Amino acid sequence: MPFKKLHADIKEVLQNLEITTPTDFQKTSIPVIKSGTSVYCTAPKDEGKTTTLILTTMHKLKCEEVGNIPRALVLVENNDKALDLYQSFLKYTKQTSLRVYVANEKEHIDLLKSEIFEGVDILIATPQLIAKLLMTYGVNLSELKIFNIDDAEFLSQTNAYNAVLSITQSISKCQYVLYSEKRNPNLKRLESYFMEYANVISV
Template identity: 80%
Template structure:
């Protein structure tokens, strides 16, 4: 069972949330993501994609606070989704040392820079905000271990797509996991960029 092989802190949260049985998607995706491969994760709604995203990031980072720069990055479509995901994330991480930070685009970029410099393990943001921070030397991605994109269909928007390509070009080595309902041609094109040799999980 996928849940049995997750970090003990994650299993404790699942117990508190009374999440006992993994979905078909979680059974298929969690072992593949844990293997370190790049993965396209495709499943319909209510299959636990967001929960999987959170759990696999926590497991990858061993539920530990390390250093000062992000080791996981989650890209989302817009600011509202970033804030929603942050709120969900913190229900899982609140009993761990993991530092989760959302780059709220309504805040001044200088404030975002200063808060990120204080120390972050997991950064949640839109591609546009991350691109801006990179240009202003406001975030260092040299220690990034995992980049996840939630509801990746939004990459059909040219600005977001180009921003993601720009971000990945500044990363030397990293695991990439994309979550979506279906693998559309726009997402499949990413195999020519940073999703080379990606495994496909379809439920």
């Protein structure tokens, strides 16, 4: 069972939340993501993609804070989704020392930069905001271990797609995991960039 091979702190959280049975998607995807390979994860709505993203990110970071710069990045379509995902993360991480931070587009960029500088393990934001932070030296991605994109269909938007490409150009080595309901042509095109040799999981 995928849940049984996750970090002990995660298993405790799942037990407290009374989550005992993985979905078919989670049974298939969690072991592959844990292996460290880059993955396209495609599954219908309500198959537990976002929960999988949270659990595998926590596992990758061993449920503990380390250093000051982000080791996990999660990109989402818009600010509302970033705020929602932040709340979802907190439900699972509040018993750990992991520091989850959402870069809120409604805040001034200088405030975001100073708060990120104080220390972040998991950073959630839109691609456009991360690209802006990189351009202004507001975030350091040199220690990134896992790069997630939730509901990645939004990369059909040119601005978001180009922002993702510019972000990945500044990353030397990282695991990439893209979650979507379908692997549309834009997502397939990423094989020419940072998703080369990526596994494909489809449920």
